[in-house]
Amino acid sequence: EVGAWTYHYSDQGDYTWEQARNYCQTFFTDLVAIQNKQEIEYLNETLPFHGRYYWIGIRKLGGTWTWVGTRKALTKEAENWAAGEPNNRRSNQDCVEIYIKRQRESGKWNDEPCNRRKKALCYQASCQPFPCSQHGECVETIGSYRCECYPGFHGPECEDVVQCAKLEPMGVRMNCSHPYGDFSYNSTCVFGCQEGFERRGADTLRCLASQQWSAETPTCTGRACQGLGLAGPERGQVDCSHPHSTFAFNSICAFSCQEGFKFMGVRGLQCMAGGVWTGPPCTCSPIAAIACPVLSAPDRGEVNCSHRHGYFAFGSTCAFSCQTGFALMGPESRECTATGNWTGDAPHCEAIKCSTLATPKMGQAACSHLHGDFAFGSMCVFSCQTGFVLMGPESRKCMSTGTWTGDAPHCKAISCPVLDPPSRGQLSCSHLHGNFTYNSTCTFSCEEGFVRMGAEVLRCTATGNWTRHPPVCAGTVGP
Numbered sequence: 001e002v003g004a005w006t007y008h009y010s011d012q013g014d015y016t017w018e019q020a021r022n023y024c025q026t027f028f029t030d031l032v033a034i035q036n037k038q039e040i041e042y043l044n045e046t047l048p049f050h051g052r053y054y055w056i057g058i059r060k061l062g063g064t065w066t067w068v069g070t071r072k073a074l075t076k077e078a079e080n081w082a083a084g085e086p087n088n089r090r091s092n093q094d095c096v097e098i099y100i101k102r103q104r105e106s107g108k109w110n111d112e113p114c115n116r117r118k119k120a121l122c123y124q125a126s127c128q129p130f131p132c133s134q135h136g137e138c139v140e141t142i143g144s145y146r147c148e149c150y151p152g153f154h155g156p157e158c159e160d161v162v163q164c165a166k167l168e169p170m171g172v173r174m175n176c177s178h179p180y181g182d183f184s185y186n187s188t189c190v191f192g193c194q195e196g197f198e199r200r201g202a203d204t205l206r207c208l209a210s211q212q213w214s215a216e217t218p219t220c221t222g223r224a225c226q227g228l229g230l231a232g233p234e235r236g237q238v239d240c241s242h243p244h245s246t247f248a249f250n251s252i253c254a255f256s257c258q259e260g261f262k263f264m265g266v267r268g269l270q271c272m273a274g275g276v277w278t279g280p281p282c283t284c285s286p287i288a289a290i291a292c293p294v295l296s297a298p299d300r301g302e303v304n305c306s307h308r309h310g311y312f313a314f315g316s317t318c319a320f321s322c323q324t325g326f327a328l329m330g331p332e333s334r335e336c337t338a339t340g341n342w343t344g345d346a347p348h349c350e351a352i353k354c355s356t357l358a359t360p361k362m363g364q365a366a367c368s369h370l371h372g373d374f375a376f377g378s379m380c381v382f383s384c385q386t387g388f389v390l391m392g393p394e395s396r397k398c399m400s401t402g403t404w405t406g407d408a409p410h411c412k413a414i415s416c417p418v419l420d421p422p423s424r425g426q427l428s429c430s431h432l433h434g435n436f437t438y439n440s441t442c443t444f445s446c447e448e449g450f451v452r453m454g455a456e457v458l459r460c461t462a463t464g465n466w467t468r469h470p471p472v473c474a475g476t477v478g479p
Contacts, residue, residue, distance in 0.1 A: 300323050
Protein backbone atom coordinates (compact mmCIF):
# COMPACT_ATOMS: atom_id res chain seq x y z
CA GLU A 1 0.00 0.00 0.00
CA VAL A 2 1.30 3.46 -0.92
CA GLY A 3 -0.64 6.46 0.42
CA ALA A 4 -4.28 6.46 -0.61
CA TRP A 5 -3.84 4.35 -3.76
CA THR A 6 -3.40 0.63 -3.02
CA TYR A 7 -2.71 -2.51 -5.07
CA HIS A 8 -4.33 -5.90 -4.33
CA TYR A 9 -4.29 -9.37 -5.90
CA SER A 10 -6.42 -12.51 -5.56
CA ASP A 11 -4.31 -14.67 -3.21
CA GLN A 12 -7.09 -17.29 -2.76
CA GLY A 13 -7.42 -18.44 -6.38
CA ASP A 14 -6.96 -17.85 -10.12
CA TYR A 15 -9.61 -16.43 -12.44
CA THR A 16 -10.42 -15.93 -16.08
CA TRP A 17 -10.04 -12.29 -17.23
CA GLU A 18 -13.79 -11.57 -16.83
CA GLN A 19 -13.85 -13.24 -13.38
CA ALA A 20 -10.73 -11.27 -12.38
CA ARG A 21 -12.35 -7.98 -13.33
CA ASN A 22 -15.55 -8.87 -11.41
CA TYR A 23 -13.38 -9.70 -8.38
CA CYS A 24 -11.58 -6.33 -8.58
CA GLN A 25 -14.77 -4.33 -9.10
CA THR A 26 -16.47 -6.15 -6.21
CA PHE A 27 -13.78 -5.67 -3.56
CA PHE A 28 -11.72 -2.74 -4.93
CA THR A 29 -11.99 -0.34 -7.92
CA ASP A 30 -10.97 -2.27 -11.07
CA LEU A 31 -8.19 -4.18 -12.77
CA VAL A 32 -5.01 -2.16 -12.56
CA ALA A 33 -4.36 0.48 -15.24
CA ILE A 34 -0.60 0.87 -15.81
CA GLN A 35 0.30 4.56 -16.21
CA ASN A 36 4.12 4.75 -16.21
CA LYS A 37 7.36 2.79 -15.81
CA GLN A 38 7.64 3.80 -12.15
CA GLU A 39 4.39 1.95 -11.48
CA ILE A 40 5.66 -1.16 -13.32
CA GLU A 41 8.88 -1.16 -11.28
CA TYR A 42 6.88 -0.81 -8.07
CA LEU A 43 4.55 -3.73 -8.95
CA ASN A 44 7.42 -5.99 -10.02
CA GLU A 45 9.21 -5.26 -6.76
CA THR A 46 6.30 -5.69 -4.32
CA LEU A 47 4.18 -8.53 -5.82
CA PRO A 48 5.07 -12.22 -5.34
CA PHE A 49 6.01 -14.45 -8.27
CA HIS A 50 3.13 -16.51 -9.65
CA GLY A 51 3.68 -19.02 -12.45
CA ARG A 52 0.58 -18.05 -14.36
CA TYR A 53 1.23 -14.29 -13.85
CA TYR A 54 -1.38 -11.53 -13.38
CA TRP A 55 -4.26 -10.12 -15.41
CA ILE A 56 -4.21 -6.28 -15.99
CA GLY A 57 -6.96 -3.94 -17.24
CA ILE A 58 -6.24 -4.04 -20.99
CA ARG A 59 -8.47 -5.84 -23.49
CA LYS A 60 -8.92 -5.82 -27.25
CA LEU A 61 -12.23 -4.13 -28.05
CA GLY A 62 -13.24 -3.77 -31.72
CA GLY A 63 -9.70 -4.68 -32.76
CA THR A 64 -8.11 -1.96 -30.53
CA TRP A 65 -6.23 -2.50 -27.28
CA THR A 66 -8.19 -0.48 -24.71
CA TRP A 67 -7.88 0.43 -21.02
CA VAL A 68 -11.23 -0.91 -19.80
CA GLY A 69 -11.46 1.35 -16.76
CA THR A 70 -11.27 4.59 -18.81
CA ARG A 71 -12.36 3.20 -22.22
CA LYS A 72 -9.29 4.98 -23.68
CA ALA A 73 -7.25 3.35 -26.46
CA LEU A 74 -3.72 2.25 -25.64
CA THR A 75 -1.31 4.76 -27.20
CA LYS A 76 1.91 3.79 -28.93
CA GLU A 77 3.92 5.70 -26.37
CA ALA A 78 2.38 3.74 -23.43
CA GLU A 79 2.93 0.25 -24.89
CA ASN A 80 5.14 -2.13 -22.83
CA TRP A 81 4.93 -5.37 -24.82
CA ALA A 82 7.43 -8.18 -24.45
CA ALA A 83 9.54 -9.04 -27.47
CA GLY A 84 7.42 -10.46 -30.30
CA GLU A 85 4.18 -9.52 -28.54
CA PRO A 86 1.31 -9.14 -29.05
CA ASN A 87 1.31 -12.13 -31.41
CA ASN A 88 -2.39 -13.20 -31.14
CA ARG A 89 -1.47 -16.86 -31.36
CA ARG A 90 -4.42 -18.96 -32.62
CA SER A 91 -6.28 -15.65 -33.10
CA ASN A 92 -7.91 -15.71 -29.66
CA GLN A 93 -5.52 -13.72 -27.47
CA ASP A 94 -7.61 -10.66 -26.60
CA CYS A 95 -6.55 -10.08 -22.96
CA VAL A 96 -3.24 -8.98 -21.39
CA GLU A 97 -1.08 -10.36 -18.57
CA ILE A 98 1.97 -8.78 -16.89
CA TYR A 99 5.13 -10.73 -16.13
CA ILE A 100 6.00 -10.32 -12.42
CA LYS A 101 9.45 -11.47 -11.26
CA ARG A 102 10.01 -13.37 -14.52
CA GLN A 103 13.63 -14.19 -15.30
CA ARG A 104 13.42 -12.48 -18.70
CA GLU A 105 11.46 -9.33 -19.58
CA SER A 106 10.05 -8.94 -16.09
CA GLY A 107 7.32 -6.26 -16.03
CA LYS A 108 6.55 -6.66 -19.73
CA TRP A 109 3.12 -7.49 -21.22
CA ASN A 110 1.86 -10.49 -23.18
CA ASP A 111 -1.47 -11.12 -24.93
CA GLU A 112 -3.28 -14.27 -23.75
CA PRO A 113 -6.65 -16.02 -24.29
CA CYS A 114 -9.17 -14.47 -21.93
CA ASN A 115 -10.36 -17.89 -20.60
CA ARG A 116 -7.03 -18.78 -19.02
CA ARG A 117 -6.81 -18.51 -15.25
CA LYS A 118 -4.44 -16.08 -13.58
CA LYS A 119 -4.18 -13.86 -10.53
CA ALA A 120 -6.34 -10.71 -10.57
CA LEU A 121 -4.20 -7.58 -10.13
CA CYS A 122 -6.49 -4.85 -8.71
CA TYR A 123 -6.17 -1.28 -7.48
CA GLN A 124 -8.10 0.83 -5.01
CA ALA A 125 -8.59 4.33 -6.47
CA SER A 126 -7.53 7.39 -4.51
CA CYS A 127 -9.71 9.77 -6.61
CA GLN A 128 -12.95 10.73 -4.83
CA PRO A 129 -16.41 10.53 -6.47
CA PHE A 130 -16.38 14.32 -7.17
CA PRO A 131 -12.66 15.10 -7.54
CA CYS A 132 -10.78 18.24 -8.65
CA SER A 133 -13.63 20.61 -7.67
CA GLN A 134 -15.46 19.06 -10.65
CA HIS A 135 -13.31 21.33 -12.85
CA GLY A 136 -10.74 18.74 -13.93
CA GLU A 137 -9.89 15.09 -14.46
CA CYS A 138 -8.43 13.08 -11.57
CA VAL A 139 -5.33 11.09 -12.64
CA GLU A 140 -4.17 8.30 -10.33
CA THR A 141 -0.48 8.30 -9.35
CA ILE A 142 1.42 6.01 -7.07
CA GLY A 143 0.50 6.98 -3.55
CA SER A 144 -1.68 9.87 -4.61
CA TYR A 145 -3.40 11.55 -7.57
CA ARG A 146 -3.16 14.76 -9.56
CA CYS A 147 -5.78 16.98 -11.16
CA GLU A 148 -5.60 17.78 -14.84
CA CYS A 149 -7.72 20.93 -14.90
CA TYR A 150 -10.19 21.71 -17.61
CA PRO A 151 -9.53 24.88 -19.68
CA GLY A 152 -10.20 27.98 -17.62
CA PHE A 153 -9.27 26.46 -14.22
CA HIS A 154 -6.04 26.00 -12.26
CA GLY A 155 -4.75 25.18 -8.82
CA PRO A 156 -3.96 21.83 -7.11
CA GLU A 157 -7.66 20.94 -6.93
CA CYS A 158 -8.67 23.10 -9.96
CA GLU A 159 -10.28 25.38 -7.40
CA ASP A 160 -9.15 28.65 -9.04
CA VAL A 161 -10.78 30.15 -12.13
CA VAL A 162 -9.09 32.25 -14.83
CA GLN A 163 -9.84 35.98 -14.61
CA CYS A 164 -10.28 38.38 -17.54
CA ALA A 165 -9.94 42.15 -17.36
CA LYS A 166 -13.01 43.90 -16.00
CA LEU A 167 -15.07 45.45 -18.79
CA GLU A 168 -16.07 49.09 -18.35
CA PRO A 169 -17.28 50.29 -21.78
CA MET A 170 -18.08 53.97 -22.27
CA GLY A 171 -21.51 54.85 -23.64
CA VAL A 172 -22.46 51.18 -24.24
CA ARG A 173 -25.14 49.19 -22.43
CA MET A 174 -23.74 45.91 -21.03
CA ASN A 175 -25.48 42.88 -19.49
CA CYS A 176 -23.22 40.10 -18.15
CA SER A 177 -23.61 36.61 -16.69
CA HIS A 178 -20.83 35.15 -14.49
CA PRO A 179 -21.10 31.36 -13.88
CA TYR A 180 -17.78 31.21 -11.94
CA GLY A 181 -17.34 34.77 -10.63
CA ASP A 182 -17.26 38.31 -11.94
CA PHE A 183 -15.44 38.61 -15.28
CA SER A 184 -13.95 35.12 -15.05
CA TYR A 185 -13.78 32.12 -17.35
CA ASN A 186 -16.98 31.67 -19.40
CA SER A 187 -18.41 34.99 -18.25
CA THR A 188 -20.44 36.39 -21.16
CA CYS A 189 -21.39 40.01 -21.74
CA VAL A 190 -24.01 41.22 -24.23
CA PHE A 191 -23.81 44.80 -25.52
CA GLY A 192 -26.39 47.24 -26.88
CA CYS A 193 -26.63 50.90 -27.85
CA GLN A 194 -29.06 53.71 -27.05
CA GLU A 195 -31.54 55.07 -29.58
CA GLY A 196 -29.79 56.88 -32.40
CA PHE A 197 -26.58 54.87 -32.02
CA GLU A 198 -25.32 51.71 -33.71
CA ARG A 199 -22.86 49.15 -32.42
CA ARG A 200 -19.38 48.79 -33.91
CA GLY A 201 -17.98 45.37 -33.02
CA ALA A 202 -19.26 42.04 -31.63
CA ASP A 203 -22.57 41.95 -29.73
CA THR A 204 -21.34 39.28 -27.27
CA LEU A 205 -17.94 38.78 -25.60
CA ARG A 206 -16.83 35.68 -23.68
CA CYS A 207 -13.92 35.30 -21.25
CA LEU A 208 -11.60 32.64 -22.68
CA ALA A 209 -9.24 30.24 -20.93
CA SER A 210 -6.36 32.42 -22.23
CA GLN A 211 -7.51 35.25 -19.88
CA GLN A 212 -8.49 37.22 -22.99
CA TRP A 213 -11.92 38.28 -24.17
CA SER A 214 -13.16 36.70 -27.39
CA ALA A 215 -13.16 40.10 -29.18
CA GLU A 216 -12.44 43.79 -28.65
CA THR A 217 -14.94 45.76 -26.57
CA PRO A 218 -17.55 47.22 -28.96
CA THR A 219 -18.38 50.90 -29.20
CA CYS A 220 -21.53 52.85 -29.99
CA THR A 221 -21.42 55.54 -32.67
CA GLY A 222 -24.16 57.91 -33.74
CA ARG A 223 -26.19 56.56 -36.67
CA ALA A 224 -25.09 58.51 -39.75
CA CYS A 225 -27.38 60.67 -41.87
CA GLN A 226 -26.74 60.89 -45.62
CA GLY A 227 -27.30 63.57 -48.25
CA LEU A 228 -25.27 66.52 -46.92
CA GLY A 229 -21.82 67.08 -48.41
CA LEU A 230 -18.97 68.70 -46.51
CA ALA A 231 -18.98 71.60 -48.98
CA GLY A 232 -22.68 72.35 -48.47
CA PRO A 233 -25.04 73.37 -51.30
CA GLU A 234 -23.69 74.68 -54.59
CA ARG A 235 -22.99 78.42 -54.21
CA GLY A 236 -23.48 78.07 -50.47
CA GLN A 237 -21.80 77.12 -47.19
CA VAL A 238 -22.65 74.75 -44.35
CA ASP A 239 -21.64 75.09 -40.69
CA CYS A 240 -22.22 71.94 -38.60
CA SER A 241 -21.79 70.82 -34.98
CA HIS A 242 -21.30 67.10 -34.30
CA PRO A 243 -21.76 66.02 -30.64
CA HIS A 244 -21.10 62.32 -31.43
CA SER A 245 -19.57 61.87 -34.91
CA THR A 246 -19.58 63.57 -38.30
CA PHE A 247 -23.08 63.89 -39.82
CA ALA A 248 -24.51 61.46 -37.26
CA PHE A 249 -27.31 61.40 -34.66
CA ASN A 250 -27.94 64.88 -33.19
CA SER A 251 -25.62 66.64 -35.66
CA ILE A 252 -27.00 70.12 -36.49
CA CYS A 253 -26.15 71.98 -39.73
CA ALA A 254 -26.86 75.63 -40.60
CA PHE A 255 -26.75 76.86 -44.23
CA SER A 256 -26.01 80.15 -45.98
CA CYS A 257 -25.65 81.28 -49.62
CA GLN A 258 -22.99 83.27 -51.44
CA GLU A 259 -23.51 86.84 -52.59
CA GLY A 260 -25.96 87.02 -55.48
CA PHE A 261 -27.91 83.91 -54.41
CA LYS A 262 -30.97 83.40 -52.23
CA PHE A 263 -31.73 80.58 -49.80
CA MET A 264 -34.28 77.91 -50.82
CA GLY A 265 -35.36 75.49 -48.06
CA VAL A 266 -34.85 75.15 -44.29
CA ARG A 267 -31.86 77.02 -42.88
CA GLY A 268 -31.16 74.44 -40.14
CA LEU A 269 -31.34 70.61 -40.25
CA GLN A 270 -30.84 68.00 -37.51
CA CYS A 271 -29.88 64.32 -37.88
CA MET A 272 -32.57 62.16 -36.24
CA ALA A 273 -32.26 58.78 -34.49
CA GLY A 274 -33.52 56.98 -37.60
CA GLY A 275 -30.58 58.20 -39.69
CA VAL A 276 -32.58 60.86 -41.60
CA TRP A 277 -32.51 64.67 -41.55
CA THR A 278 -35.43 66.76 -40.32
CA GLY A 279 -35.89 68.12 -43.86
CA PRO A 280 -34.54 67.99 -47.43
CA PRO A 281 -31.19 69.62 -48.34
CA CYS A 282 -31.41 73.31 -49.18
CA THR A 283 -30.34 75.01 -52.44
CA CYS A 284 -29.00 78.44 -53.42
CA SER A 285 -30.63 80.14 -56.45
CA PRO A 286 -29.47 83.32 -58.24
CA ILE A 287 -31.29 86.46 -57.09
CA ALA A 288 -31.50 87.97 -60.60
CA ALA A 289 -29.70 87.92 -63.96
CA ILE A 290 -27.11 90.61 -63.13
CA ALA A 291 -25.34 91.40 -66.43
CA CYS A 292 -21.71 92.31 -67.05
CA PRO A 293 -20.35 94.00 -70.22
CA VAL A 294 -19.80 91.64 -73.17
CA LEU A 295 -16.15 90.56 -73.40
CA SER A 296 -14.32 90.22 -76.72
CA ALA A 297 -11.21 88.28 -77.59
CA PRO A 298 -7.91 90.17 -77.37
CA ASP A 299 -6.04 90.96 -80.61
CA ARG A 300 -4.13 87.83 -81.67
CA GLY A 301 -6.04 85.86 -79.01
CA GLU A 302 -9.20 83.91 -78.20
CA VAL A 303 -11.85 83.94 -75.45
CA ASN A 304 -13.94 80.95 -74.22
CA CYS A 305 -16.86 81.69 -71.89
CA SER A 306 -19.29 79.59 -69.81
CA HIS A 307 -22.63 81.08 -68.68
CA ARG A 308 -24.37 79.59 -65.62
CA HIS A 309 -27.21 82.08 -65.17
CA GLY A 310 -27.41 83.97 -68.45
CA TYR A 311 -25.33 85.39 -71.30
CA PHE A 312 -22.46 87.40 -69.71
CA ALA A 313 -24.44 87.45 -66.43
CA PHE A 314 -23.57 86.88 -62.76
CA GLY A 315 -21.44 83.72 -62.45
CA SER A 316 -20.27 83.74 -66.11
CA THR A 317 -16.55 83.00 -66.50
CA CYS A 318 -14.33 83.70 -69.52
CA ALA A 319 -10.93 82.13 -70.18
CA PHE A 320 -8.38 83.83 -72.45
CA SER A 321 -5.59 82.41 -74.62
CA CYS A 322 -3.24 83.69 -77.35
CA GLN A 323 -2.23 82.49 -80.80
CA THR A 324 1.08 80.73 -81.37
CA GLY A 325 3.97 83.17 -80.91
CA PHE A 326 2.07 85.43 -78.52
CA ALA A 327 1.99 85.53 -74.70
CA LEU A 328 -1.02 86.48 -72.56
CA MET A 329 -0.41 89.59 -70.49
CA GLY A 330 -2.97 89.83 -67.68
CA PRO A 331 -5.40 87.39 -66.00
CA GLU A 332 -6.09 84.03 -67.67
CA SER A 333 -9.78 84.20 -66.67
CA ARG A 334 -12.38 86.74 -65.50
CA GLU A 335 -15.70 86.23 -63.65
CA CYS A 336 -18.86 88.31 -63.65
CA THR A 337 -19.57 89.33 -60.03
CA ALA A 338 -22.81 90.20 -58.25
CA THR A 339 -21.98 93.93 -58.76
CA GLY A 340 -22.12 93.56 -62.58
CA ASN A 341 -18.35 93.98 -62.97
CA TRP A 342 -15.69 91.58 -64.20
CA THR A 343 -12.84 90.51 -61.96
CA GLY A 344 -9.37 91.68 -63.00
CA ASP A 345 -8.32 93.88 -65.98
CA ALA A 346 -8.68 93.04 -69.66
CA PRO A 347 -5.73 90.94 -70.84
CA HIS A 348 -3.87 91.39 -74.14
CA CYS A 349 -1.53 89.33 -76.29
CA GLU A 350 2.05 90.41 -76.90
CA ALA A 351 4.41 88.90 -79.44
CA ILE A 352 7.09 86.76 -77.84
CA LYS A 353 10.47 88.54 -77.89
CA CYS A 354 13.76 87.23 -79.25
CA SER A 355 17.17 88.67 -78.36
CA THR A 356 18.40 91.69 -80.36
CA LEU A 357 20.68 90.59 -83.24
CA ALA A 358 24.01 92.35 -83.81
CA THR A 359 25.35 93.22 -87.31
CA PRO A 360 28.33 90.98 -88.19
CA LYS A 361 31.71 92.74 -88.37
CA MET A 362 32.45 93.90 -91.95
CA GLY A 363 28.82 93.10 -92.85
CA GLN A 364 25.26 94.36 -92.82
CA ALA A 365 21.89 93.14 -91.46
CA ALA A 366 18.52 94.07 -92.94
CA CYS A 367 15.60 93.18 -90.61
CA SER A 368 11.82 93.26 -91.05
CA HIS A 369 9.49 93.26 -88.00
CA LEU A 370 5.84 92.09 -88.25
CA HIS A 371 4.86 92.42 -84.57
CA GLY A 372 7.54 94.60 -83.02
CA ASP A 373 11.32 94.88 -82.97
CA PHE A 374 13.00 91.47 -82.77
CA ALA A 375 9.73 89.71 -81.86
CA PHE A 376 7.90 86.63 -83.16
CA GLY A 377 7.92 86.71 -87.00
CA SER A 378 10.85 89.15 -87.29
CA MET A 379 13.40 88.19 -90.02
CA CYS A 380 16.96 89.44 -90.55
CA VAL A 381 18.97 89.03 -93.83
CA PHE A 382 22.77 89.25 -93.66
CA SER A 383 25.44 90.37 -96.23
CA CYS A 384 29.15 91.26 -96.21
CA GLN A 385 31.20 94.20 -97.53
CA THR A 386 33.36 93.97 -100.67
CA GLY A 387 36.23 91.60 -100.14
CA PHE A 388 34.40 89.49 -97.56
CA VAL A 389 32.28 86.33 -97.80
CA LEU A 390 29.33 85.37 -95.47
CA MET A 391 29.95 82.31 -93.26
CA GLY A 392 26.65 80.88 -91.85
CA PRO A 393 22.96 81.34 -92.66
CA GLU A 394 21.94 84.22 -94.96
CA SER A 395 18.84 84.85 -92.80
CA ARG A 396 17.42 84.12 -89.31
CA LYS A 397 13.81 84.18 -88.06
CA CYS A 398 12.39 84.78 -84.54
CA MET A 399 10.33 81.71 -83.54
CA SER A 400 7.38 81.28 -81.11
CA THR A 401 9.81 79.87 -78.53
CA GLY A 402 11.63 83.23 -78.30
CA THR A 403 14.75 81.88 -80.06
CA TRP A 404 16.27 82.54 -83.51
CA THR A 405 16.65 79.94 -86.23
CA GLY A 406 20.25 78.92 -87.03
CA ASP A 407 23.51 80.21 -85.60
CA ALA A 408 24.93 83.76 -85.83
CA PRO A 409 26.81 84.29 -89.18
CA HIS A 410 30.08 86.19 -89.64
CA CYS A 411 32.07 87.78 -92.52
CA LYS A 412 35.41 86.32 -93.52
CA ALA A 413 38.01 88.14 -95.67
CA ILE A 414 38.56 86.64 -99.17
CA SER A 415 41.98 84.89 -99.44
CA CYS A 416 44.61 85.25 -102.22
CA PRO A 417 47.33 82.67 -103.00
CA VAL A 418 50.25 82.78 -100.59
CA LEU A 419 53.29 84.64 -102.08
CA ASP A 420 56.92 83.53 -101.71
CA PRO A 421 60.00 85.83 -102.00
CA PRO A 422 61.68 85.69 -105.49
CA SER A 423 65.03 83.93 -105.91
CA ARG A 424 67.80 86.43 -105.04
CA GLY A 425 65.18 88.78 -103.57
CA GLN A 426 63.08 89.71 -100.55
CA LEU A 427 59.32 89.99 -99.81
CA SER A 428 57.71 92.42 -97.26
CA CYS A 429 53.88 92.19 -96.69
CA SER A 430 51.24 94.00 -94.60
CA HIS A 431 47.89 92.23 -93.76
CA LEU A 432 44.78 94.18 -92.72
CA HIS A 433 42.32 91.25 -92.40
CA GLY A 434 44.54 88.17 -92.18
CA ASN A 435 47.54 86.70 -93.94
CA PHE A 436 47.31 87.10 -97.71
CA THR A 437 43.67 88.19 -97.65
CA TYR A 438 41.72 91.07 -99.13
CA ASN A 439 43.75 94.36 -99.20
CA SER A 440 46.97 92.63 -98.08
CA THR A 441 49.98 94.40 -99.89
CA CYS A 442 53.38 92.85 -100.62
CA THR A 443 56.57 94.80 -101.70
CA PHE A 444 59.38 93.01 -103.61
CA SER A 445 63.17 93.89 -103.76
CA CYS A 446 66.29 92.17 -105.21
CA GLU A 447 69.83 91.60 -103.92
CA GLU A 448 72.72 93.75 -105.04
CA GLY A 449 73.76 92.85 -108.57
CA PHE A 450 70.21 91.81 -109.47
CA VAL A 451 67.41 93.79 -110.96
CA ARG A 452 63.63 93.34 -110.42
CA MET A 453 61.65 92.29 -113.43
CA GLY A 454 57.94 93.11 -112.77
CA ALA A 455 55.81 95.21 -110.40
CA GLU A 456 57.32 96.34 -107.12
CA VAL A 457 54.00 96.22 -105.12
CA LEU A 458 51.14 93.65 -105.38
CA ARG A 459 47.68 93.95 -103.64
CA CYS A 460 45.10 91.18 -102.92
CA THR A 461 41.80 92.15 -104.63
CA ALA A 462 38.15 91.28 -103.82
CA THR A 463 38.26 88.59 -106.54
CA GLY A 464 40.89 86.64 -104.64
CA ASN A 465 43.64 87.52 -107.14
CA TRP A 466 46.76 89.69 -106.88
CA THR A 467 46.90 92.90 -108.94
CA ARG A 468 49.95 91.60 -110.93
CA HIS A 469 52.02 88.50 -111.38
CA PRO A 470 54.86 88.22 -108.84
CA PRO A 471 58.17 89.76 -110.13
CA VAL A 472 61.56 87.95 -110.53
CA CYS A 473 65.17 89.07 -109.84
CA ALA A 474 67.57 88.90 -112.86
CA GLY A 475 71.36 89.33 -112.83
CA THR A 476 72.85 92.50 -114.41
CA VAL A 477 75.17 92.25 -117.54
CA GLY A 478 78.80 93.39 -116.92
CA PRO A 479 80.71 96.15 -119.00
